[in-house]
Amino acid sequence: MNEMLRRSWIHLLGTLFMVCAFIYLLKYTWSQSWVSEPLKIGLGLLVGAAGLIASFKLLERRRLAGELSAGLGVAVLYTTFAFAGIYFALWDSLTVFLCMLALTLGMSFLSYKLQLRLLMNLGLLGGLAAPMILRPETDQVFTLFLYLLVLNTAYFLISIRKQWTELRLTAFIGTWLLYAIYYVQFHPVSAGYWSLPFRYALSAFAFYVLALLLSSWACAKKFDGLNLYLGIVNAVIFGLWASAILDPSVSFAYPLGLMGLLYVLLALIVHRLEGAFTVPVLTKLFGGLLLLLIASVQFGKGWDIKPLVNVLLWLAVASGLLIAGKLRRLDTLRAAAAVIWLAVGCYWFATTWDTPWGIWFGVYLPFLNWAAFAWELLAAMGFYLSLHTDFARLREDDRRILSIALSLLSHLVVGGLLTLQMLNLIEYYRLGRWLDANLTLSLSWGVYALLLFLWGAYSRQQVYRAFGSIVLLCVAVKTLLFDLYGSETIYKIIVLFALGLLSYGIAYINSRWQRKRAPEPLTGSEANEMSQE
Incomplete structure (x- = not known):
């Protein structure tokens, strides 16, 4: 990638200037009403087709000139589609989608077969630059994001198949930049939780999560490098946009929690594919857990049940x-x-x-x-x-x-x-008139001490006997020193009687336990044998 950019960046910049000039020409002629809109679209289709036709002849003799001509033609066609469907809304969304699909498939096929890397970069730059510079005055947002979906899908697939990593980087930057332009220019309504701006941002985020995962899997299961960095940047950008878009009445914990669960799931998937706890796995795992932690802090903010x-x-x-x-x-x-x-x-x-x-x-x-x-x-x-x-x-x-x-x-x-x-x-049933809360707690803890002794006897573990003894002693101290203070009541008598029965039960279990643990007495013959030895 570095070698290609070093050799061709001036050509890319020059073509970009040419495309921008064509875009501004369209805008200027529209503002001056010199040429009708259908005629502008016809001229754009004609210029773009001419660049493509000329490229077929040039590719045979001068490959660089051929790629530049094809790239300029594709960029002009993308600009024409954007002008007709996004800027002026002369075409409906389906027409723009079909034209975009046909052009992108044709260009991708030629670039893949003939190794026309420069053509792909020129086409992508032109396709992204057109809506950025045109800045549509009508809110054709659905058409815009359908346009971006076609671009991203095709360029990511070619990037994966040919290992042309600059394509996915350019598409990623351009898409989020166009989203920013859309949001700033149109000031879309973002009230509520499931607003259109949030849906578009979520769609872009989900697309890149899936695309980067498939890209890493296709590239010999290498989940580090550019894909890892783009994944981190993708999460940060979506998180920032979500915090800006969401209505103040909607908790930011929802998107954070969704992202956290998603990245924990991705960590498990990547670990299964790689078979080890590598840096990408740990990055996704701890990043997801951190997002869940932040979401748990934000979720239910102001609620009593938080x-x-x-x-x-x-x-x-x-x-x-x-x-x-x-x-x-x-x-x-x-x-x-x-x-x-x-x-x-x-x-x-x-x-x-x-x-x-x-x-x-x-x-x-x-x-x-x-x-x-x-x-x-x-x-x-x-x-x-x-x-x-x-x-x-x-x-x-x-x-x-x-x-x-x-x-x-x-x-x-x-x-x-x-x-x-x-x-x-x-408290709920207002039983304080008949039951003393402190004595009731002592009674429940006494029952719990009995259960601990029973479990210790069943599992043959001495530690539960010690723990049960501590609970029973605490109950005794609490009852005798604190709970009996005040006037005598029948409930106190009942609780003391019940605690006494519980203590007897614990003592019985303890004695049976000790007898089982004690060694059996020796018979006379066994004692004689022991003495002779």
Whole structure:
């Protein structure tokens, strides 16, 4: 590419000046009303066709002159189409599309077969320069972007097939520049979320995402270099336009979240194609996660339920990473999921107390509401992580310690779930007249201590016995020192009686557990044998 530009940039610039002169001639004659519009279009078609016909003769003897003649003819024809369909609206969108398609296919076929690289560059420059300089006074926006779609599709395909990288770069720059001209000149209405300017910007962004992915795949699966840089620039440009276009009443989190999910998906696709965590994969993965993080901060801004939305969103991200890591057997993704889970858990513990309950059916049902759902998802993911700590780089002892730590943290989540749901239940149904909130919490924690001992006995893990003992001691301290303060009530008696029964149950489980763990007594013959030895 550098060699071609070094040798031909003056010819490209000269042809561009010639095309601009022709464009301004069209505009000037229109402003002066010297020539009728149909006659101008006829002259443009005639001049463009003459340049193409002359090029066939020149290509045989003087290749450079032939390419210049063909390029000038193609550029004039593109200008004529733009003038007829975009600037003056003499042709409808379908007519412009068919003419553009025929010209572009013919030029692409000749350039591909005869290696006419300069012709492709001249045609692209002329095709992009025409609408930029004409600056249509009528709002033929659909025709303009249909025109750009044909140009980009053809030039990207040729760029991929022939490895002429300057074509995709020029088309990319020209398209976004034309979008800027369109938006600044016409001041289109961008009220609401799904406005036409946003749809056009989204279409351009999606086209280049797909085109650059296919380009990298076709080029021996090389996802770095120019395609990687253009992909980054494409995301930045679309993000800036989306922030400028969207109505202030619409959250910027929507396009950011969409982009984040898209780039995480692209990272997985590229990783599957390359089979390793290369720079393009990591760029897309961490870029997508960063966009999701920014979107989670923006999404629901001003809403009371924003903390709940953040938790559910990031748990979805962690779940996706966990599933991908499990399917692809990648410890890095599973570790990232565990880190996100821990961060989300800390965030939820800090914000849950002031977050709305998220009632589902118009009435508060404990453990069946959005807030409870967040707790339950956190606990489920934590327990799953604790059961799957088979990271390849960890020793067996480290895996066991990690599993215990994740399990204990998950049990803390369950404790938080019980606490909040019981408090919300008492508040919603106004049970404070009959139930003491502090004593009810103590009772629920006592039940939870019993469950911990039961789980420890079933799983034969000493750590749950220790954790259950800590919970039971906390319940005892809380009940005896704080909850019993004040006048005596029948509810206090009932709670104390229930806690006593729970303590007896825990003691029974503990004794049975210890008997099972103790060695069986030796028989007389076995004792004699041991003494003889």
